[in-house]
Amino acid sequence: MAYPGGQLSEEKVFKDPVHRYIHVRDKIIWDLIGTKEFQRLRRIKQLGTTYLTFHGAEHSRFNHSLGVYEIIRRIIDDVFVGREHWDHSERLLCLCAALLHDLGHGPFSHSFEKVFHLDHENFTQAIILEDTEVNAVLRRMGNDFPKKVAEVIAKTYQNKLVVSLISSQIDADRMDYLLRDAYYTGVSYGNFDMERILRVMRPREDQVVIKRSGMHAVEDYIMSRYQMYWQVYFHPVTRSAEVILTKILHRAKKLYESGYTFQTKPVHFYSLFVGNVNLQDYLKLDEAVILYYFQQWQEEKDEILRDLCSRFVHRRLFKYVEFSPTNEQMKKLMELTLLFKKAGIDxxxxxxxxxSSDLPYDFYRPGEEGERLPIYLLMPNGELRELSRESVLVDAISGKRRTDHKLYFPDDFLYDFSTKRATKKKIMEILEG
Incomplete structure (x- = not known):
């Protein structure tokens, strides 16, 4: 079934700093962009608290979603068209899934999800399948079309090639966020030759593969991803902001459960606090709403909530030291815990x-948990070879998980005159040792 209206009478373009232009020719894409659920993504930052470390990181999930759509559009309209294994009737399904893949993200994304035990992918599917403007647009393609889009995003759709374009170890989602996040943070780590990778992508029955001649561009992409995780996504200052954000939400929830009377009632949080969030409540949440409460809670009677909110709003972040969860370090942590209590610091x-932990590249090994679809190279003789079998560089990092631990604390509290000198001295000796 064709979408009513099909193609726009005139192509629409969005100026974009990463892809130069984002082209929209299909009316369904234009209509989806105009829905209130998609427009909400303008009010959700792509990188959460990272703007407190890299001041340029103010870009949104809206930017990123358009970017993923554009990469998919280029692949299927410019690279895959007319090739074996590619079914062009899947085109609009691919474009819609690419555009909507992050639709369910909440404010400050992953930190928010951890505190309230939410899953943005579940909300993405709910927005697509339930009574929303997005669902109404998608149903114009047929009553089963929203279900297909949700299945692509959930990675359960029968055509695995379609799924791999949006979710794999070398997909449009990763390519856009690496380039976009590098641009807005002002770093060079995330840059790689996307043009080259797109040119050497080929459709196969179950997934995208890369021509052997493009191996070095893929190596560069994987190393860019590795560097971005450790230099940007896991930056210790950003992690400090996330720690404070998380503790604010935990404190507010605990106060609510204890019967505390808020001066500014957390009405937007009620369903979150009781673990009964419906879609309508969830869609009312964005970062402007959360920051409003943080601003207001700086005036609360509760000292901890007041202090944590002031720290977040005015960027008075925690300091950190390296920490390794060895027996010796855990003993020090227990001693610090007692000293903090003695000093009146909770x-x-x-x-x-x-x-923080990251696995830059891996492939599925029988008997191990987790689905890791490898990147395959298409050899000149038509054979497929897993990337690490050909690349010495990728082989060196394949399956190597890196984990980093930090201990965060407010150093300004340790200089407070109300804290006894002997206690402060002992705390500093442990932290500096």
Whole structure:
């Protein structure tokens, strides 16, 4: 079934700093962009608290979603068209799934999800399948079309090639966020030759593969991803902001459960606090709403909530030291916990171990948990070879998980005159040792 209206009478373009232009020719894409659920993504930052580390990182999920759509559009309209294994009738399904893949992200994304035990992918599917403007647009393609789009995003759609374009180890989602995040943070780590990768992509029955001649461009892409995770996404200052954000939400929830009377009632949080969030409540949440409460809670009677909100709003972040969860370090942490309590500093909110972990590239090994679809190279003789079998560089990092631990604390509290000198001295000796 064709979408009513089919193609726009005139192509629409969005100026974009990463792709130069984002082209929209299909009326369904234009209509989806105009829905209130998609427009909400303008109010969700792509990189959460990273703007407190890299001041340029103010870009949104809206920017990124358009970018992923544009990459997919180029692949299927310029590279795949007319090639074996590619079914062009899947074109609009691919474009819609690419555009909508991040639709369910909440404010400050992953930090928010951890506190309230949410899953943005579940909300993405709910927005697509339930009574929303997005669902109404998609149903013009047929009553089963929203379900197909949701299946692509959930990685359960029968055509695995379509899924791999949006979700794999070398997909449009990753390519856009690496280039976009590098641009807006002002770093060079995330840059790679996307043009070359697109040119050497080929459709196969179950996934996208890369011509052997493009191997070095893929190596560059994987190393760019590795560098971006450790230099940007896991930056310790950003992690400090996330720790404070998380502790604010935990404190507000705990106060609510204890019957505390808020001066500014957290009406937008009620369903989150009781673990009963419906779609309508969820869609009312964006970062402007959350920051409003943080601003207001700086005047609360509760000292911890007031202090944490002031720290976040005015960027008075926690300091950190390296931490390794060895027996010796854990003993030091226990000693620090007691000293913090002695000093009148609540360690539940002011002494926090935070860990980050990343696996830059891997492939599925029988008997191991997790689905890791490898990147395959298409050899000149038509054979497919897993990337790490051909690349010495990728082989060196394949399956190597890197984990980093930091201990976060408010150093300004340790200089407070109300803290006894002997206690402060002992705390500093442990932290500096």
């Amino acid at each position: 360690p539940e909110y002011y002494l926090v171990v935070d860990s």
